[in-house]
Amino acid sequence: MLPLDHENAGRVIKKRRKEMGLRQSDLVDNMIKLHTIRKVEKGEVVNDEIYLRICNKLDLNVKQLSKSYDDEKEREEQLKFQLFAIEHDIDMAGPDKGLEELRITEIDKNSPLQTTYLFLKGKCLARKKYWKKAQAQFLKTLSLLKQFPEWEKTNLRAATYNELGRCCYYLNNIEQALNYIEKGLESYIPEGDREYVVYHLQLSKVIYLEKLDRDEDAFLTLEEMWKQVDKIESIEIRSSMYEVHAILLSKQKLHEKAIEFATKGLHLARVDQNVDRAFELWTALGSSYQYMGDYFKAEVAFRTALKLEKKIGKKNMLVSTHTKLGMLYLKTKKIPFAQKALLNAVQTGQKTNDALKYCRALIALGDCYMMQNKNKDARKQFQQALTLSEKHALKNLEPEILVKLAKCCEEEDPVTYEKYKNRFFQSYCQQLLEKGGGQP
Numbered sequence: 001m002l003p004l005d006h007e008n009a010g011r012v013i014k015k016r017r018k019e020m021g022l023r024q025s026d027l028v029d030n031m032i033k034l035h036t037i038r039k040v041e042k043g044e045v046v047n048d049e050i051y052l053r054i055c056n057k058l059d060l061n062v063k064q065l066s067k068s069y070d071d072e073k074e075r076e077e078q079l080k081f082q083l084f085a086i087e088h089d090i091d092m093a094g095p096d097k098g099l100e101e102l103r104i105t106e107i108d109k110n111s112p113l114q115t116t117y118l119f120l121k122g123k124c125l126a127r128k129k130y131w132k133k134a135q136a137q138f139l140k141t142l143s144l145l146k147q148f149p150e151w152e153k154t155n156l157r158a159a160t161y162n163e164l165g166r167c168c169y170y171l172n173n174i175e176q177a178l179n180y181i182e183k184g185l186e187s188y189i190p191e192g193d194r195e196y197v198v199y200h201l202q203l204s205k206v207i208y209l210e211k212l213d214r215d216e217d218a219f220l221t222l223e224e225m226w227k228q229v230d231k232i233e234s235i236e237i238r239s240s241m242y243e244v245h246a247i248l249l250s251k252q253k254l255h256e257k258a259i260e261f262a263t264k265g266l267h268l269a270r271v272d273q274n275v276d277r278a279f280e281l282w283t284a285l286g287s288s289y290q291y292m293g294d295y296f297k298a299e300v301a302f303r304t305a306l307k308l309e310k311k312i313g314k315k316n317m318l319v320s321t322h323t324k325l326g327m328l329y330l331k332t333k334k335i336p337f338a339q340k341a342l343l344n345a346v347q348t349g350q351k352t353n354d355a356l357k358y359c360r361a362l363i364a365l366g367d368c369y370m371m372q373n374k375n376k377d378a379r380k381q382f383q384q385a386l387t388l389s390e391k392h393a394l395k396n397l398e399p400e401i402l403v404k405l406a407k408c409c410e411e412e413d414p415v416t417y418e419k420y421k422n423r424f425f426q427s428y429c430q431q432l433l434e435k436g437g438g439q440p
């Protein structure tokens with residue numbers, strides 16, 4: 001018999017027994033006592049014949065017991081590097097390539113590397129936009145991570161929460177997305193691996209807060225990010241910071257400052273050849289010029305963004321840009337152009353899964369019909385928007401929709417007019433209370 005590494009033999013036997021769903025007592029026979037099994041699994045020395053009998057019971061080759069601990073560590077390092085390469089495949093070569101590599105990668109079920117394996121599988125599914133399947137995979141990752149507390153320094157938990165946030169965002173649950181991001185920031189270990197994930201978490205927090213109209217909180221988080229901007233290596237994150245800063249400044253009517261930030265972000269996006277980011281920054285720039293009353297530059301900005309339509313990856317972005325261009329045409333009384341742009345926004349919104357952008361497109365198209373005194377058509381758009389806002393808890397949009405629905409019904413349907421008017425009052429009061437505004 002080969003010389004044994006008794007500690008390794010104990011580990012191999014214990015792992016194999018558990019994989020087969022056996023108890024220690026299941027290995028007991030007329031030659032092997034229970035206390036002998038316990039000694040073996042603790043790595044204590046017993047008779048060679050015992051090891052042979054146990055190997056027969058567990059369908060193990062005795063050579064596996066001779067494998068040194070250093071060999072195990074080397075195999076673990078090899079797998080770790082292999083998973084590192086697969087994550088690169090997912091991000092650079094695409095999720096299909098990543099899934100292909102994961103299928104042929106064998107990792108022991110009791111290895112902590114299973115957590116990385118599950119995480120990468122979830123990441124593939126998320127990149128393929130299978131949001132619910134990806135969400136389930138990430139939840140499995142979090143559950144398994146509890147078994148390996150020594151794995152916390154990898155910051156895989158924080159990265160998983162960041163991905164869960166993305167899934168919820170694209171499933172139109174922004175509140176839950178923000179909740180996951182907060183958990184990710186709480187679990188992040190500064191001296192650990194994946195140090196870049198904290199910037200992804202912080203940026204996601206800013207974006208989700210802005211979408212929820214919690215602009216003050218978004219600004220505070222963004223200010224903390226700007227303090228560390230020199231440490232942020234990702235040009236994409238930095239250009240995103242310029243974009244969301246421009247959006248927040250515009251909402252505060254600081255339009256000149258917003259234009260400055262959007263323009264700086266555009267330079268970064270162009271250097272990085274980031275089409276999606278450039279598209280969003282041109283849209284933000286157009287919004288700022290529109291608010292300032294420079295309609296010529298606003299139209300140029302929106303139309304420049306839309307020239308990238310066939311190249312962008314996130315098609316839901318088109319909904320906002322078509323909507324903003326349509327609203328610009330409404331402002332300048334170019335009704336036929338407005339209606340065409342807004343119909344494009346609504347049709348694109350139907351094909352995407354972004355309830356917030358789709359809802360705003362429906363409201364804008366309703367406004368367009370109202371300007372043409374087509375109240376029945378307008379009412380239809382507003383009713384669709386109301387249904388969507390109720391389904392996805394878009395509470396901030398409900399008062400506006402209810403007011404417009406009431407206006408559509410005021411002359412021809414006074415009963416329904418009163419119904420919408422009362423619902424508006426209730427919705428408005430509820431929002432005041434939730435924002436801490438006291439009694440209305």
